[in-house]
Amino acid sequence: MLKAERHKFIMTKLLEEQKVVTTDLALALDLSEDTIRRDLNELDDKKLLEKVYGGAIQFIEKSVDVFNINISAEEEKKKIVKKALSLLHDGQVIIMSGGSTNLVFAKLIPSDLKATIYTYSLPIAMQLSQHPNIDLIFIGGKMQKKAMVTIGMDVMQVLSKIKADICFLGASSISIKQGLTEIGYEVSIVKKAMIESSDRVVSMFSSNKLNTKMPHSVCDLSQLDTIVTELDPEDLSLEEYRKAGVFVL
Missing domain, CATH: 1.10.10.10 (Winged helix-like DNA-binding domain superfamily/Winged helix DNA-binding domain)
Structure with missing residues (x-):
């Protein structure tokens, strides 16, 4: 060829x-x-x-202003995260991973919600810094510049000491056999630590990530409590995930 x-x-x-x-x-x-x-x-x-x-x-053209994040398919992602808002309540300790869907989620968190949120994502931290009632804890470490998230042992050490009520986890890929997988090894390791530190794990992602895989494993489906997409929960493409025991919102 x-x-x-x-x-x-x-x-x-x-x-x-x-x-x-x-x-x-x-x-x-x-x-x-x-x-x-x-x-x-x-x-x-x-x-x-x-x-x-x-x-x-x-390829996405980078903005000169690093905090003016270009979010693709933002309206679709709003449909996803609006479902997940029902999982929030006052007093929760929350961990949020990076990713554009979680960034949209951070924008739509109600202004009267009182909670503590840990994140290693700089864009999400910047967004939540404007929230009047969120106690925000940014987890510092080595910065992965393209994704604007921190990685490494410093992040892992902080996560190991957290006892979170719920974790909102972005996803690069998900499949029945492989579970959640990631492009980058270091991010996959951080996400594993997030799961270990949380009582409940919720993954939000667009349906085009269903039945795809990346090189590095994050977790099996059994470690996810809930998945949220823009699709109707009864959509046939989600049937195998429901059968696997994951709650589909």
Whole structure:
């Protein structure tokens, strides 16, 4: 297959799924992973996609103002998070991961809610800093600049000491067999620690992440209490998740 044909295949796949995984592309095209990495590097240089660990995601033009975050499909994400608002009540200790869906959630938390929220996401911390009744605790550590989240042992140590009522967990991918998976290893480890520190785990994500997988495991479905998408809870595409014992909101 010619390079131009490979690039067209990769970009078509990326348009359909919002992300591509190097190992999956190598298998689909019957090529070495090194060849696929070179293709992804070339497409990244042309700003046609953004190369990440294990694959690539769609390229988003960065704003000059780092706090003016561009949220794709924001209206769809509002539908998701409005369902999850029913899970909030005064006095909770909450942990929030990063991600655009959780950022939308942070924007819509009612102004009269009184709770304590821990987060390692800088954009979410900045958003919650404007909330009049939230006790906000930003978990410091090494900054992963692209995602604007902190990672590393400092984050893990803080999380190990928290006893949270509920954790709102973003998701890169989810499937019946693999559970939640992540693009980056370090973020997957932080999310594991969030789950361990929480009595209840809620994952919010767009339905295009259903039945997909990334290289690094976060947790099995059995460790999730609730999943929230924009779909009706009775939608057929969620049936296997309901059968697996996860509550679908």
